[in-house]
Amino acid sequence: MGDGSDAECARPPARRWAGLARYWGYARRPLVELRTRRSSLPLGWVRSWVYAYILVAFWRAVYGHTAQEAGYTLGQIVSYVVAGQVLNAVLVSTAQERLSQGVRQGTVILDLLRPVALPLALLADGAGMALGSIFSHGIPMLIFGVLVLHMRVPLAPTPLALVVLLGFLGFALLQLLDGLIAYSAFWTVRTQGLDRLVNWIVFSLLGGSFVPYAFFPHWAQGLLTWSPLAGLYSDPVQVWVGRMGAAAGLAAAGRDLFWLAVLMAIQAWVHVRAMRRVISFGG
Amino acid sequence: METGWRRYLILSWRLARAGYLSSTRDRVDLLLGILTNVVRQGVSLVLIGIVLAHFRVLAGWSLAAIALLIGLRSMSHGVFVAFLNPIRGVQEKIRRGDLDRMLLQPIGVLYQAAFGGTVELLGFGDFLVGAGFFVYAMIGLAVRWTVPLAAFTLVAIASGVAIEFAIYLASGVVAFWTLQDSPLYALTYMFHERLALYPISMYGSGLQFVMSWVVPVAFVNFFPAAVFFAHSDLPMPVGLTVGLGWFTPVMAVLSAGVAVGLWRVALRRYESTGS
Numbered sequence: 001m002g003d004g005s006d007a008e009c010a011r012p013p014a015r016r017w018a019g020l021a022r023y024w025g026y027a028r029r030p031l032v033e034l035r036t037r038r039s040s041l042p043l044g045w046v047r048s049w050v051y052a053y054i055l056v057a058f059w060r061a062v063y064g065h066t067a068q069e070a071g072y073t074l075g076q077i078v079s080y081v082v083a084g085q086v087l088n089a090v091l092v093s094t095a096q097e098r099l100s101q102g103v104r105q106g107t108v109i110l111d112l113l114r115p116v117a118l119p120l121a122l123l124a125d126g127a128g129m130a131l132g133s134i135f136s137h138g139i140p141m142l143i144f145g146v147l148v149l150h151m152r153v154p155l156a157p158t159p160l161a162l163v164v165l166l167g168f169l170g171f172a173l174l175q176l177l178d179g180l181i182a183y184s185a186f187w188t189v190r191t192q193g194l195d196r197l198v199n200w201i202v203f204s205l206l207g208g209s210f211v212p213y214a215f216f217p218h219w220a221q222g223l224l225t226w227s228p229l230a231g232l233y234s235d236p237v238q239v240w241v242g243r244m245g246a247a248a249g250l251a252a253a254g255r256d257l258f259w260l261a262v263l264m265a266i267q268a269w270v271h272v273r274a275m276r277r278v279i280s281f282g283g
Numbered sequence: 284m285e286t287g288w289r290r291y292l293i294l295s296w297r298l299a300r301a302g303y304l305s306s307t308r309d310r311v312d313l314l315l316g317i318l319t320n321v322v323r324q325g326v327s328l329v330l331i332g333i334v335l336a337h338f339r340v341l342a343g344w345s346l347a348a349i350a351l352l353i354g355l356r357s358m359s360h361g362v363f364v365a366f367l368n369p370i371r372g373v374q375e376k377i378r379r380g381d382l383d384r385m386l387l388q389p390i391g392v393l394y395q396a397a398f399g400g401t402v403e404l405l406g407f408g409d410f411l412v413g414a415g416f417f418v419y420a421m422i423g424l425a426v427r428w429t430v431p432l433a434a435f436t437l438v439a440i441a442s443g444v445a446i447e448f449a450i451y452l453a454s455g456v457v458a459f460w461t462l463q464d465s466p467l468y469a470l471t472y473m474f475h476e477r478l479a480l481y482p483i484s485m486y487g488s489g490l491q492f493v494m495s496w497v498v499p500v501a502f503v504n505f506f507p508a509a510v511f512f513a514h515s516d517l518p519m520p521v522g523l524t525v526g527l528g529w530f531t532p533v534m535a536v537l538s539a540g541v542a543v544g545l546w547r548v549a550l551r552r553y554e555s556t557g558s
Contacts, residue, residue, distance in 0.1 A: 043469055050473050054481070061342040061485035062334055069337050197319045201326050215333055 019115065026121045027128035030094060034132040045140045048085060049148075052141065055081040055210065056149050070214035076241045077212070079152040082145035083240040084209040084233050089138030090167050091203070091232060093126045093178035096185075103185040112278065119179060119271060126175050152241060159239050162249040166236035169256040173231045174203065176263035183267070186274040208234030212243075228259035291394065299366075302402035317408030324357060324412045327480070342485040343520040347423025349481070350416040351511060355504040356479055357413025359443025365406030367448050370397045373455035374468060382553065393546055397448065424515045432514050435529075439507040442535035446503050447475060449538035452546055459549035474498045479505075484522035491522075502534040 056078050063074040072080065099122065102108035111118060145151035154160050181198055204210065207229045213221045224230055235252040238244035244252070306313060328350060335346050344352075373396050376382050385395045426432070454467040474493075479500040483491050494501045509528035512519045519525075 047469060047473055050470075051477060054477055057485050057487075058341070058481060061481075062338040062340075064338075064342075066338065197322060200323065205326060205330060211330060211333055215337055217333075 022114075022116050023120060023124035026116070026124035027131070029125060030129035031132045034136055038136075041136055044137065045144075048088075048137060048141055049144045052082050052085045052145065052149060055085070070212065071243070072212060072214065075150075075152065076243065078149060079145075079241045080212055080237055081210065082141070082149050082151040083237045086138050086141045086145065087167060087170070087233055087236060088209070089133040089136075089141065090130050090171050091174050091207075092129045092133050093174050094129050095122045095126060095175065095179040095182040096199075098122060098125060099179075099182035100185040109278065112275075119267060122179055122182070123175050126171075126178075130171055154240055154242070158246050159242070159249075162239045162246060162253075163236050165253055166231065166239060166249060166256070169253060169260070170232045170236055172260055173228050173256060173263065176260065176267055177203070177228065179267055180263070180270060183270045183274050186277045202229065203232060207232035208237070212238070226255070228256070228263065231256040231259065291390075294390065295398065298398065299402045303404070306402060306404040313404055316405045317411075320405065320408040321412050324353065324409075324416070328353060328416065342482050344482045345423070345517075347420045348508070348512075348517075348520065351420035351424065351508050352482065352504045353480060354413045354416030354418075354420055355439060355443060355507060357409050358417060359413075359440045359503055360447060360475075361406045361408070361410025361413055362440065363406070363444045363447045364403050364409055366402065367397050367444070368403045368406070369401060370448060370451050370455065371468075373452065374458035377455075377458040377553075386553075392550060393543065397452075421511075424511065424517055426511050426515045429514065432510065435507075435510050438532050439510075442507070442531045443503040445535035445539045446499055449535075449542035450475065450498055450500070452542040453538075456542070456545045456549045459553055471498060474500050475503070479503055482520065482522070484520065499534055499538055502531050502538075507531045 059077045059081060060074065063069070063077070067073065099108065102111055111121065114121070142151075142153070146153060154163055178199075206224060206227075208224070209232075213224050213230070213234055216224065224234070231252065235244065235249070235256070239249045328346070331341070331349055332346050335341060335349075339345070341349060376385070376396060382392070382396075385392045388395060420426075421428075450471050451468070454471040457467055475498075478486070478490075478494060483494050483501050483505050486494070491501075495506075506523070506527040509519065509523040509525045512523060513525045513528070
């Protein structure tokens with residue numbers, strides 16, 4: 001079964017824009033869902049603030065009177081973990097939820113019948129989620145981090161631009177990594193549990209959201225720095241706290257682009273094989 | 284017809300058996316769920332270990348001492364999840380009107396709300412991980428085992444179950460009045476699932492007070508840990524006293540008593556949602 005992407009390219013420009021507008025429908029969906037859940041937002045803020053507080057309390061307790069460890073001062077490490085929590089708002093993906101659920105319930109066939117490319121539809125969905133999450137979680141966490149936890153914020157144009165660039169690339173990397181796990185639903189049907197494990201261990205922990213790579217054993221630092229996971233939290237947050245300069249930040253962006261190309265190729269390959277496994281019984 | 288506790292015992296056995304059969308229906312899913320818990324908790328300790336490789340202690344607590352905290356909490360949480368997990372859904376039952384059906388059954392409403400005929404085997408995974416951490420902690424802290432200490436370990440686990448039951452029941456009871464998911468429930472979850480993983484001495488004094496005497500999660504692992512330190516040659520971390528450790532079962536009974544009392548008051552005032 002085709003996904004409509006080839007037909008999309010053959011259309012005249014005006015109709016192609018109309019085709020692009022369909023993806024806005026996917027991006028809008030999480031925003032509409034967020035609006036319906038707006039009454040529960042304050043509780044979400046409190047939960048994420050408590051979590052940030054725990055992380056900061058943890059680091060303050062271990063540092064004690066230590067001035068600097070693994071190249072980080074206490075002030076930098078506090079900014080690091082809180083910035084990681086702010087980035088959490090951008091680093092969201094709906095691929096696992098939408099695709100795994102769609103495969104399990106059989107509704108994925110409806111998505112495949114729509115005149116959109118499934119990977120792009122998932123990307124649009126994730127972008128909508130991230131946009132909503134920036135306002136609903138990212139900004140409240142930023143305000144709490146600055147006012148209560150005394151987090152440092154990059155205000156100079158170069159680091160600010162680099163944080164935005166690396167954050168955007170991190171979002172794109174996450175969509176592809178998460179998408180690959182989501183596609184496994186075509187083979188395993190159930191990915192629940194495994195999803196949570198991968199999300200937490202691989203993306204958050206090995207991505208460097210709780211503990212900077214500088215604290216990891218040397219062999220792990222080497223491996224992680226060159227992996228696509230470094231692009232999720234470690235690189236943007238290191239720029240945020242002033243541990244990574246412009247040149248290193250640009251090099252990190254280059255490495256992210258390389259991994260984006262590799263992951264896109266892998267996802268295209270997996271997508272084709274996944275489509276071969278789709279059988280519709282009708283009715 | 285059997286009466287009294289004997290009736291509940293037979294019913295519990297039958298429900299537990301049915302729950303077990305239901306849980307083992309999809310074994311791959313179950314094993315994956317248990318494995319997820321094992322890896323998740325194991326990685327938590329590894330993460331703390333990575334940090335403590337640089338600093339040695341967290342607010343005076345070594346890695347083995349933190350393993351004791353996580354181990355005690357996981358063991359009691361495992362038992363709670365295995366047998367009493369439905370109490371966490373009590374708000375949902377009130378909101379959806381399921382309580383009306385329970386009131387018509389010829390058996391205690393709280394029994395139905397707490398036990399609910401399910402045995403959540405995932406809880407055994409938590410218990411086993413906790414037991415592993417506990418053994419690691421006992422070796423790391425060079426604890427001298429005695430019969431009273433073995434008995435205290437069982438009492439501490441049972442007390443942890445009672446405290447977890449009490450805090451979830453008490454936070455769920457709010458739904459009798461609000462008929463909505465209580466924000467208190469989410470905060471209770473934060474206290475028990477997140478804050479209680481670390482020594483409370485690393486938090487501010489206000490939060491320490493709340494965790495000790497309002498939402499007494501500190502009695503699930505922090506204060507009981509003092510009794511184990513008393514059987515070791517290692518110095519007692521700051522904030523711990525053996526007396527408060529031995530007070531754990533009293534706190535558990537008090538917490539459960541207050542929560543059940545709140546439940547009874549709420550149940551007397553219950554008006555169906557009609558849903």
